[in-house]
Amino acid sequence: GQNIDQPTEMTATEGAIVQINCTYQTSGFNGLFWYQQHAGEAPTFLSYNVLDGLEEKGRFSSFLSRSKGYSYLLLKELQMKDSASYLCAVQDSNYQLIWGAGTKLIIKP
Amino acid sequence: IAGITQAPTSQILAAGRRMTLRCTQDMRHNAMYWYRQDLGLGLRLIHYSNTAGTTGKGEVPDGYSVSRANTDDFPLTLASAVPSQTSVYFCASSDSGQSYSGANVLTFGAGSRLTVL
DSSP: HHHHOSEEEEEEETSSOEEEEEEOOOOOOOOOEEEEOOOOSOOEEEEEOOOOOOOEETEEEEETTTTTTTTEEEEEEEOGGOOOEEEEEEOOOSOOOEEEEOOOEEEEE | OEEEEEESSEEEEEETEEEEEEEEEESSSSSSEEEEEETOOOEEEEESSSSSTTTOOOOOOEEEEHHHSSSSSSSEEEEEEEEEGGEEEEEEEEETTTOSSSSSEEEEEOOOOOOOO
């Protein structure tokens, strides 16, 4: 079966750095997405990786290793507004999106 | 309207009743989707439409139906609601369809919280 694994919950301190991991086992691979979802709101797109390596976008970076079936989202200079759930999703060989259950990130002052 | 509008925001429904969740987008996106989100589970695709006039089944289509008469609207109907359909429902759209070989970025609506008693 297809599977996306993420930690259920993480806690970090304002101003610090946090890394949210995502491992996947899917039928083929056509890209990996990260979305942010604040409580009670819609998911919003953060990043897309299809080739190995690091993609940097401001305070957020996303890394992909296709051989290891692994990605991480790195958040720097954490702000209270970064408290949210972070969803990892993989596009499989049929271009269907397989979603992880999400990682709830709690930021403490 | 800016983006995707879903209605109702929240609804409590008796089991056995029929319910339609509405979804309208103003971005002229070709593809639209309905997902359900349940605690501890990833988003699960119910139905999708790659273009007006076509629909397809997702991962969990049973008990749901959709139509796509035009580009902007994609209603989801529960013909006879059951308690297991209690969930938060998200409508989404993308410029490209599900078979697009690139970054098929989804734009989501704010969600409809449905409780079936």
